[in-house]
Amino acid sequence: MATITDLNTGKHVLPMDWGAIQWLCGEEIDPECEMTFGMVYIKAGESNSRHVHPNCEELIFVLSGECDHTLGDETYQLKPGMMLRIPRNVPHNATVTSWEPCRMIIAYSAPDRKTIGE
Secondary structure, X not given: OOOOOOHHXXXXXXXXXXXXXXXXXXXOOOOOOOOEEEEEEEOOOOEOOOEEOOOOOEEEEEEEOOEEEEEOXXXXXXXXXXXXXXXXXXXXXXXXXXXXXEEEEEEEOOOOOOOEEO
């Protein structure tokens, strides 16, 4: 059976000091799904904490804003229209370099995405 989630309802929003995540699909929303999907924004000049996902890889796609994204020992400058694949267990985080928040689509290869801070 299909799951429809409306981004405009404000449901499943996880506020953070640096911004917020809104989950659109995952095992808590749809117990039959096979991945996690959502939207994230990081405030201008802010960073999310460096972390790993031990049970899945992550794809991020930048919608607006810009960020420097660390991935292991490398740093990538991401702009709208760019995608980054983050392998399982690789430490990463993003620091917004633009005057506006960085908004991204995020997808994980597991319905029960795990996150462990460094």
